[in-house]
Amino acid sequence: MNLKELSAILGLSPTTVSRALNGYPEVSEATRRRVLAEAKRQNYHPDTRAKRLATGRAMTIGHILPVSKEHEMVNPIFADFLAGAGEVYAGAGYDLSLAVVRDEDEAEAYRDLARRGTVDGVVLHGPKLDDPRIPLLRELGLPFVVHGRSTDAEGDYNWVDVDNRRAFARAARHLLDLGHRRIALINGLADMDFALRRLFGFSDALAERSLPVEDRWTAHGEMTETYGYETVRGMLEAHDPPTAFLVASIIPALGARRAIHDMGLRIGDEVSVVIHDDALSYFRNEGTPPVYTAVRSSVRKAGRLCADLLLQSIAEPNRAPDHILLEAELSLGQSSGPAPRLFRQRKSR
Amino acid sequence: MNLKELSAILGLSPTTVSRALNGYPEVSEATRRRVLAEAKRQNYHPDTRAKRLATGRAMTIGHILPVSKEHEMVNPIFADFLAGAGEVYAGAGYDLSLAVVRDEDEAEAYRDLARRGTVDGVVLHGPKLDDPRIPLLRELGLPFVVHGRSTDAEGDYNWVDVDNRRAFARAARHLLDLGHRRIALINGLADMDFALRRLFGFSDALAERSLPVEDRWTAHGEMTETYGYETVRGMLEAHDPPTAFLVASIIPALGARRAIHDMGLRIGDEVSVVIHDDALSYFRNEGTPPVYTAVRSSVRKAGRLCADLLLQSIAEPNRAPDHILLEAELSLGQSSGPAPRLFRQRKSR
DNA sequence: CACGTCATTCAAAGCGCTTTGGACGCAACG
DNA sequence: CGTTGCGTCCAAAGCGCTTTGAATGACGTG
Incomplete structure (x- = not known):
């Protein structure tokens, strides 16, 4: 028919x-x-195909899932983000096209999308400092919105981001208020923009109390469980271990928990942990109080907002770029408590 | 141009x-x-749009990401599966279209895909017992391959699955060989086909030793961290706790670990845990020996195989359905050990 | 009553590609 | 020398929709 x-x-x-x-x-x-x-x-x-040809619109939004080469790592927040964005697309009659691409081929993938006309716009994930993809997309004339921001990227563009700096300052202050002075930051990869902002926030809070940021207590890495385990374990085994950890995602925090237990220490008592919680659907930080003290911001909600913004800017191509800055709320959980009174002694393996 | x-x-x-x-x-x-x-x-x-209209082929594969209504839960293995499948699509010049759909709208979503002609085939995720989507897709004439199988579904169809029954029998035998007699199964949702097969495998192994499957030691639920925590905690608090847990995914296993620690017990020593490991990229079960004793099968590889099979059956529409049965290997880790000699006493909270 | 206006409908020309059904020239063949 | 066959190439007809420009008729107006 x-x-x-x-x-x-x-x-x-x-x-x-x-x-x-x-x-x-x-x-x-x-x-x-x-x-x-x-x-x-x-x-x-x-027929969608005919409609697309006749109107010249693809009625499709592109997402590029970059797979890091070394670890074949897929960003664990991706699925929840897509679930949020996908809801919005479905409501607006848009399809979602997902391209799985190796890190190094990402620029070419965007070029290809623009050329073939398969998408009307894209969402840019995981922006790095001064991310080259932003000028590229602008040059290609492809509407886009960035999930996150890119420090130093010139020009204005659409973005949706959490106020990471403020969130991490808040989290660090919470630990400082509890009396912690030896606080470690278990951060994401150093070239990610969000990681820098989180470091700034952490450092802001320490500076307010005239404390320095110690290199040995600042880790950067791909946010896996193993990464959390190994870095926390390494720090705890040193002769002057931190009493608190600020962990950039719930996933390395699980590794942190394992390390702390393996060292025979108790979380929330002997060692405090505060996390950034993306509210992943399979890792609800639940309970009364919740398992982890956390600054929380739903990545799924971010997905919805990104999608909304993108559809808007496709509808009105001449609109000025817009920005949405989300606040992360601090919620107290079981994983943070007063700094131990006595300077904790090192325990053996 | x-x-x-x-x-x-x-x-x-x-x-x-x-x-x-x-x-x-x-x-x-x-x-x-x-x-x-x-x-x-x-x-x-x-121009892709024109090409699609002229050839009548969409050069696109559809994946439906069902979001469970109650918990807004997204299957955590989804991203890794897509990463695997996406690689294959990219190599073959196919796009990947992802539809995010509420559980209850899934049938309509398939109808819609077939009608609008936006995809040449689909991958069916998370098959349930006698899954109605299988006859539906057949009726729609849409080529498909199932990731998993559906017990009782009549007729033949393409599938790629792990031999879950064998894997879980193997895992259970390992625990039995270590002397465990009180073994709990922390399974997935009861209506999922894989969960039934895993239960069968578990039960096969117990039957070989003339042991019954105890209802109180058999849990079914959505595989979140919280689910793992709560069920394991509940079982450990009972007057006759299990000495070993067979856990269907690494995610509830993290909850299990937390519960075991909260009870003041040691993993691999006082309590054994064996998991099914999907080899998720952000939860590498690494270390020497690995953290968890596991029956392992890479979901990413399954993604690649599903994609291959689907593209083949699109290329040759009259080919007989094909099946790929993957073996999960048992790898010994730190989380399993001999059953405690003395019948363990209940410890207080 | 002639005319402009408006609401409603339609024929036909795209959109950019593929594919059918020749056309043309040349070599080989009987 | 006419025919056949082959290798190359092309004109034109789609694919199923949207959209431009025009036609038609009804209606109100001077």
């Missing part, structure tokens, strides 16, 4: 039927109703 | 240029070379 057949049945021209279905005003209400009724009866659904 | 312009530049008809570019034989080698060279020089790339 295609448009031609349907209009033949109705005794109307394809023009009128098309307009009736797409809500154009130059068709009488009576005819519109008749058309809609018949379309439903015939179970007519316009 | 489109085909018409390109052929004008070359002084050839669009027909010939199209054939030259698509490798048809009825064009001389000299012309083909000339066309290819000019296409590259002009940076010509055919």
